[in-house]
Every structure is written in structure tokens, then in C-alpha cells.
Amino acid sequence: xxxxxxxxxxxxxxxxxxxxxxxxxxxxxxxxxxxxxxxxxxxxxxxxxxxxxxxxxxxxxxxxxxxxxxxxxxxxxxxxxxxxxxxxxxxxxxxxxxxxxxxxxxxxxxxxxxxxxxxxxxxxxxxxxxxxxxxxxxxxxxxxxxxxxxxxxxxxxxxxxxxxxxxxxxxxxxxxxxxxxxxx
Numbered sequence: 001x002x003x004x005x006x007x008x009x010x011x012x013x014x015x016x017x018x019x020x021x022x023x024x025x026x027x028x029x030x031x032x033x034x035x036x037x038x039x040x041x042x043x044x045x046x047x048x049x050x051x052x053x054x055x056x057x058x059x060x061x062x063x064x065x066x067x068x069x070x071x072x073x074x075x076x077x078x079x080x081x082x083x084x085x086x087x088x089x090x091x092x093x094x095x096x097x098x099x100x101x102x103x104x105x106x107x108x109x110x111x112x113x114x115x116x117x118x119x120x121x122x123x124x125x126x127x128x129x130x131x132x133x134x135x136x137x138x139x140x141x142x143x144x145x146x147x148x149x150x151x152x153x154x155x156x157x158x159x160x161x162x163x164x165x166x167x168x169x170x171x172x173x174x175x176x177x178x179x180x181x182x183x184x
Contacts (some may be wrong), residue, residue, distance in 0.1 A: 024139040034168045047119050047178055051075055051148050060104020064089035064164055067107040076177045078129035080104040080170050089164050090134050096169020104167040110157045120150040121176030128155050129164040
């Protein structure tokens with residue numbers, strides 16, 4: 001009886017865990033991420049297709065209360081401000097605010113709990129903020145010689161939670177942005 005109960009309890013626990021953990025390939029070394037757009041380990045075909053659409057131009061906010069909304073599965077060109085003038089909702093995991101760098105904040109939401117990719121067109125740092133905390137990334141992939149999508153970061157996100165995306169340390173005063181569900 002005890003053995004059967006433990007087996008049933010173990011199986012119930014296994015099936016209660018999110019099934020998404022295994023679908024992100026293992027993290028690669030930086031040395032493997034210095035290629036072109038065709039060298040991404042992840043299947044970014046949908047993202048590259050969406051990237052060819054005309055972008056929505058928006059201005060990233062300098063404080064969370066003013067953050068504009070970005071849409072899922074739609075490319076945006078986000079205008080950024082000098083980092084010194086941006087007040088982040090939460091301290092970035094890595095602050096890259098040296099002189100000549102740009103930052104900004106946008107707002108978004110997700111329709112369902114799950115994994116989402118945030119893809120950007122340059123080498124800036126970005127964090128997702130849910131409520132009063134930073135959301136830990138599940139994985140990332142980049143290719144430093146790709147002239148469209150520079151990197152893509154995966155986050156596990158919850159529907160109904162206000163989400164902010166904080167950019168910092170951009171070498172340019174704008175960045176291409178695309179947020180999509182993880183569909184691999």
C-alpha cells in the first residue's frame with residue numbers, strides 16, 4: 001500500500017510540474033554566439049518573419065508610470081533616452097549606464113501563463129519586472145553578427161500580472177523589439 005501510494009503521489013507531483021522546463025535547449029557558451037542570423041540554436045523563423053513587418057514606433061518611458069504598451073507578436077522600434085535620466089522600477093540585474101548609453105521602459109501583458117521570448121535588435125541589457133520583482137530569465141540566445149535580431153531571452157510569465165520591460169545600456173538611441181510566445 002505505502003509503495004503504491006508513494007508511486008501515485010510521485011506521478012501526481014511529476015504531472016503537476018510545468019512541462020515547459022525541458023523545451024529550452026541547454027545554454028550555449030558565449031563563443032558559440034558570435035555568428036550570423038543563421039547560427040541561432042533556437043528556431044527563430046517566426047521572429048525573423050515578423051521582423052520584416054513595418055515596425056510600430058514608440059518612445060520608451062523614463063519612469064514606469066509613463067511606460068507605453070507594446071503588443072505581442074508585433075515588431076516595435078523603441079526610442080530610448082540617455083540612461084542617466086531613466087528611473088527603473090527595479091534595479092536592473094546588470095546596469096550598463098555608462099555615458100553615451102540609452103535606456104527606457106515599456107509595458108506589456110501576456111494572454112496566458114507560459115514561456116515568452118523577448119527579442120531585441122542590439123546588445124542592450126533588458127529585464128522583465130513583474131509587480132515588485134525581476135523575473136529570472138529561463139535562457140538566452142544571441143548572435144553578435146546578426147543585423148536584425150541580436151538576442152532573444154526567454155521568460156516564464158503569468159497572465160494577469162502587470163509586466164514592465166526595462167532596457168538599459170543600448171549603444172544606440174533606439175532598439176527593435178519583438179515579444180512572442182515560445183513555440184518550439
